[in-house]
Amino acid sequence: MGRSAGMLIVQAMRRLESRLGDWAIERRRAVIAAALALSAVAASGTAFLEFSADDRIYFDKDNPQLVAAEAMEDTYGETSNVFFAVAPEDGNATSALALEAALWLTDRAWQIPFATRVDSLTNFQHSMADEDDILVRDLVDRGALDDAGARARVRAIALAEPLLAGRLIARDGRASGVNVTVALPGDDQMREGALVAEVSHGLADQVRQRFPGIDVRVTGLVIFNQAFMEVSLSDLKTLVPASFAAMTLTLLFLTGGLGGTFAIMLVVALSVMVSVGLGGWVGLPMTAPSAIAPVVVLTVAIASCVHIFSSLVHSMQREASRTLADRGADGPLPPSGDDALKRNAIAESMRVNLQPVFLACLTTTLGFLSMNASEVPPLRHLGTFVAFGVGAAFFLSVTLLPALLSLVPIRLRVTEIRRDAAMAALGEFVIRRRRVLGWGFGAVTVALLASIPRNELNDVFLHYFDETVGFRRDAEFTVENLTGLYTIDYSLSSGEPGGISDPSYLSDVAAFAEWYRAQPEALHVNVITDTLRRLNRSMHGDDPAEYRLPANRELAAQYLLLYELSLPFGLDLDNQIAVDRSATRMTVATRTLSSNEVIALDRRALQWLANHAPKIVRPESAGGTLMFAHLGRRNIVAMLMGTTIALVGISLVLVFALRSLRLGLASLVPNLVPGALGFGIWGLTVGEVGVSLSMV
Numbered sequence: 001m002g003r004s005a006g007m008l009i010v011q012a013m014r015r016l017e018s019r020l021g022d023w024a025i026e027r028r029r030a031v032i033a034a035a036l037a038l039s040a041v042a043a044s045g046t047a048f049l050e051f052s053a054d055d056r057i058y059f060d061k062d063n064p065q066l067v068a069a070e071a072m073e074d075t076y077g078e079t080s081n082v083f084f085a086v087a088p089e090d091g092n093a094t095s096a097l098a099l100e101a102a103l104w105l106t107d108r109a110w111q112i113p114f115a116t117r118v119d120s121l122t123n124f125q126h127s128m129a130d131e132d133d134i135l136v137r138d139l140v141d142r143g144a145l146d147d148a149g150a151r152a153r154v155r156a157i158a159l160a161e162p163l164l165a166g167r168l169i170a171r172d173g174r175a176s177g178v179n180v181t182v183a184l185p186g187d188d189q190m191r192e193g194a195l196v197a198e199v200s201h202g203l204a205d206q207v208r209q210r211f212p213g214i215d216v217r218v219t220g221l222v223i224f225n226q227a228f229m230e231v232s233l234s235d236l237k238t239l240v241p242a243s244f245a246a247m248t249l250t251l252l253f254l255t256g257g258l259g260g261t262f263a264i265m266l267v268v269a270l271s272v273m274v275s276v277g278l279g280g281w282v283g284l285p286m287t288a289p290s291a292i293a294p295v296v297v298l299t300v301a302i303a304s305c306v307h308i309f310s311s312l313v314h315s316m317q318r319e320a321s322r323t324l325a326d327r328g329a330d331g332p333l334p335p336s337g338d339d340a341l342k343r344n345a346i347a348e349s350m351r352v353n354l355q356p357v358f359l360a361c362l363t364t365t366l367g368f369l370s371m372n373a374s375e376v377p378p379l380r381h382l383g384t385f386v387a388f389g390v391g392a393a394f395f396l397s398v399t400l401l402p403a404l405l406s407l408v409p410i411r412l413r414v415t416e417i418r419r420d421a422a423m424a425a426l427g428e429f430v431i432r433r434r435r436v437l438g439w440g441f442g443a444v445t446v447a448l449l450a451s452i453p454r455n456e457l458n459d460v461f462l463h464y465f466d467e468t469v470g471f472r473r474d475a476e477f478t479v480e481n482l483t484g485l486y487t488i489d490y491s492l493s494s495g496e497p498g499g500i501s502d503p504s505y506l507s508d509v510a511a512f513a514e515w516y517r518a519q520p521e522a523l524h525v526n527v528i529t530d531t532l533r534r535l536n537r538s539m540h541g542d543d544p545a546e547y548r549l550p551a552n553r554e555l556a557a558q559y560l561l562l563y564e565l566s567l568p569f570g571l572d573l574d575n576q577i578a579v580d581r582s583a584t585r586m587t588v589a590t591r592t593l594s595s596n597e598v599i600a601l602d603r604r605a606l607q608w609l610a611n612h613a614p615k616i617v618r619p620e621s622a623g624g625t626l627m628f629a630h631l632g633r634r635n636i637v638a639m640l641m642g643t644t645i646a647l648v649g650i651s652l653v654l655v656f657a658l659r660s661l662r663l664g665l666a667s668l669v670p671n672l673v674p675g676a677l678g679f680g681i682w683g684l685t686v687g688e689v690g691v692s693l694s695m696v
Contacts, residue, residue, distance in 0.1 A: 022347050028403035035270070035400035042392070043273035045280030052285040053229040054189035055221070055624060058376050058631060065630050068622035072489055076585045077181075077575050079489065079623065082112060082200045084178040085217040085478045086207070093121070093169055093176040094155040096145045101211040102176050103142060108203055109180045110570075113195050117181035117570050121158055121168045125567055127538045134538050136566035163531065166524040167483045167589065175481045181575070182222050190229065197226040217474035219485060221624060227471035228464070232288035240294050244269070247302055255309070259408030264305040266404065267396045271301040274396075275389025279381070287378040289692070290385055297389030300364055304397040307360075308353050312405060315345035342410065346402045354398060359657050361394035363650045363671075373642025375635040445673055448680025455683040459595040459632050459690030476592075484523045484589040486625040488602060492609075493583040495617035500577060500584050501556040506532065506549050508613035509584065515608055516588055521601050524589040528576050535559040557581075590625070595690065598629035632690045647672075 024031050059066040073079065084105055088098040099122065106120040122140040129135070139157060144150035158169045168177045180200075184192045200223065204216035244265065251261040272294045276286075284290070368390065371383030430437060462485060465472035475485050492512070494505045510529040516522050533547050539559065540546035550556040564573055577584050590601070602621050609619045647668075655664030675696065682689070 022343070024350070024399055024402040025343055025346060025406045028406050031399050031403040035396060035403075039270040039274050039392075039396070042281070043270075043277035045277035045282075046273070047280065048283070049276065049280035050285050051190045051229065051233070052287050053193045053225045054186070055225050055228075055628075057285065057287055058378060059627060060375065060377065063375070063627070063631075063634075065622070065627040068620060069489075069624065069627055072491055072585070072620070072622040075491060075578050075583070076489075078116065078183040079487070080182045080184060080221045082109075082180040082182055082196060082218065082220040082222050083478065083483075084109070084180075084200075084204065085175055085219070085474070085482055086178065087175045087215045087217060087477070087481070089213045089215065091174045093173050094151050094158070096151065097211055098176065098214060099140055099145055099151065099154070101207055101214045102178065103140060103145075104210065105178050105203060105207055105216070108206070109178055112180055112182065112199050112203070114182050114184050114192065115180050116183045117575065118178065119168065119181075119571070120178040121154075121164060121176040123571070124158075124161070124164055124168065125571055126157060126161075127534055127563065127566075129538050129540075129542045134535065134562060134566070136563060161530075161534075163526060167526065170481045177478075177482045180220070182220075184222070189225075193222055193226045193229070196222050217477050219471065219475045219478050221485075223471060224475075224485065227469065228288050231465065231469060232291045236291045236294070239292075240272075240298070243295050243298055247298065251306075255313070255410075257410060259410055260309055260313075260405065263401055263404035263408055264302070264309060267305050267393070267401050268298055268301040270396055270400070271389050271393040272297050274392035275385050278388040278392075279385045282384075284381045284384060285378075287381065289376070289378040290382040293382055293385035293389065296368075296382075296386045297393065300361070300386075300390050301393035301397070304357050304361060304393050305401055307357055308349050308397060308401060309405070311349035311352050312342075312345045313410065315348045316341060316410065342406060346405060350398065350402060355657065357397060358394060359653065361390050363653060365390045366646050366649045366653070370642035370646030371639070373638050373645065375638045376631065379635070379639075445677060448677045448684075451680040451683040452676065453683070454687050455679060455689045456596065456687055457633050457636055457690070458688040459628070459692075460592060461595075461628055462592050464692070479523070479592055484591055486590045486593055486598065487623055488588045488590065488598070488605075488621055488625055489623040490586045490588070490605070491578075491583050491620045491622070492586060493617045493619070494615065495582070497580040497582050498557065500528070500581050501550075501553045501560070502615065503549060503552060503556065505615040506556065508615045509586065510549060512605075512609060512613055512616070513586060515612075516586075516605065519601065519604075521590045521593060521597065522588055523591055526576075526587040526589075528573070528584045528586075531563070531573075532556060532559060535563055594688070595629035595632055598625055599633075602626060602629075636689070 056066060086093065086098060086102050086105065088095060088101075092098060093102075102120055103122045106118055106122050109115060109118045109120075122138060124139040125136050126139040127134055127136045140154055141150060155173060158164045159171065159173060165171050168179065170176070182196055184196070186192075200218050200220075204218050207214055207216045247268070248261060248265055251264055252258070255261055275293060275297045279286075279290075279293075365387045368383040368386040372380045374380050374383070462472060462475055467473070479485060490512075492509055494500055494502060499505055506529055509527060510533075513525045513527040513529060516525050529549060532549055536550050536555075536559065537543060537547040550559055560573070560577075567573070575585070588605075590598070593601070606619060606621060609616055613619075650671075651664060651668060654667050655661050658664050658667065678696070679689075682693075
């Protein structure tokens with residue numbers, strides 16, 4: 001019964017192959033109208049397409065790193081931010097002009113939409129002794145900017161303060177920072193992020209205008225996300241038109257006429273529009289990775305159309321060459337006006353190409369649908385977008401394309417004869433030298449396959465941006481002078497409410513912070529124990545010898561309470577201490593690291609805690625940096641599974657279509673080897689495979 005069903009399918013395909021071309025020509029006006037109408041309906045889904053700049057769209061809801069990050073935020077609040085690096089031309093961040101600019105920017109930064117906290121050199125809550133009391137106030141006094149002695153005092157305090165040096169002031173005093181914590185509502189991340197970025201860059205421009213000689217660099221997680229989306233959309237606006245233009249010029253050169261080029265490019269354009277439109281209809285968001293879908297669909301659609309068109313021209317060429325030989329003419333033939341000749345050629349082309357084009361589109365669709373096994377939702381969206389486009393390309397290339405080709409003039413050239421002869425000669429050469437070529441290419445293939453293990457699963461996300469992108473330049477300046485874009489958060493639990501006041505616990509936290517500061521990857525460590533040391537010194541008359549942790553639990557709790565009561569609105573300790581005082585957050589800013597380096601650093605840190613910090617119970621690490629560092633490795637594993645499933649499916653399709661197990665499996669070789677060779681060359685030249693390449 002299985003064989004009978006297979007024979008029926010084969011017979012149906014053959015009938016369709018023989019009749020489809022004639023049917024498309026006989027009803028060409030209806031076919032064209034129906035194709036355009038259906039394409040318009042599908043493409044109208046672009047009205048529902050939403051663009052997302054949320055970095056968390058890259059993660060499934062149950063992703064363990066995302067779950068950890070959300071738990072951290074539930075305890076300590078948001079970590080999304082905008083960071084301003086204030087860089088005076090004279091290299092003195094505590095000059096009167098630089099401090100005035102920092103004060104102005106600190107005040108105006110509260111106007112950034114969704115801002116919940118603003119930290120800077122100028123509003124740092126510095127504590128000092130006041131007889132038997134403690135005085136907490138802004139480090140920079142607005143009324144003392146012209147006082148050189150006061151500015152020198154600010155500089156000395158800032159460079160000696162662990163919470164400031166290397167974070168809100170460069171360790172050499174050349175630049176200062178203003179960090180704005182932002183809590184986006186999440187109703188429309190694209191609009192919200194764009195609004196925050198627009199206001200932030202506007203403030204930077206105002207600083208440059210109001211304070212000549214002061215430059216401002218803008219970075220931070222919100223700006224990173226927005227820059228990523230803006231660059232992707234910019235690439236989309238340039239790459240798609242450029243690809244269309246390049247393809248059009250190439251087709252004009254190869255076809256030698258406008259008719260065939262117009263028909264092919266119309267089919268391609270409609271395929272791209274249908275791909276994106278159907279994505280909008282089913283609710284797929286457009287993100288940076290999925291934004292390349294139009295270029296992929298364009299490439300596949302071009303291939304399908306060119307197969308059909310080249311066969312059509314070849315068929316017409318055979319008939320025209322006889323006429324050309326009889327006439328003894330040389331040069332191009334006029335556009336063919338022989339409808340019978342063209343009709344027969346279209347029918348023949350459809351007969352010859354329907355099955356191969358169908359198989360090509362089907363296997364391509366299976367390949368891209370395998371991306372739904374990815375750990376990265378935007379890559380799943382990309383696969384679905386392209387699958388929609390490939391399906392549309394197939395149906396339009398076997399219906400709309402022959403109908404259009406029957407209406408447009410097709411120019412034939414004598415060079416086609418020479419080209420066919422050259423290809424025939426090449427084929428004969430390959431057959432004659434098959435053993436030499438087989439062994440030669442086999443050796444090259446084996447050598448390059450052996451280079452694949454040189455690839456390392458790794459990513460440096462800042463390097464996704466070209467050096468010409470302003471965000472990368474600003475981020476690199478900030479890393480070199482102030483703090484890192486990459487951060488790792490640690491929730492250090494004491495195991496009991498109020499336990500953060502335990503001196504033994506605080507001692508372990510302080511030791512962990514000192515261990516981290518000794519690591520070459522770390523730029524800055526923000527930890528509550530530095531605040532407690534400063535408070536203890538202040539409560540002992542600012543005696544430098546008393547810069548240490550409080551001696552007992554009650555004293556530590558009193559210091560924290562007294563300090564919090566003295567803090568102004570928006571500068572409390574809720575971003576560092578759990579509500580029940582059972583845990584504290586330590587934030588580590590690092591240099592620009594690869595994903596492997598991030599994971600290795602975090603593992604060393606957790607191992608150190610396990611070996612040296614008995615009072616810290618169940619420490620947890622989280623944050624966007626760790627989320628993305630683990631993503632590439634998890635995605636590779638998932639994509640290998642999806643690729644295996646796709647490979648099995650494609651193999652079955654080819655075996656069934658070719659009705660031969662040996663031919664079906666053999667046909668996989670020229671499809672798999674190029675990808676393997678590509679990764680072999682990549683291993684020799686680059687050697688790093690990240691999230692962006694894991695889909696290849």
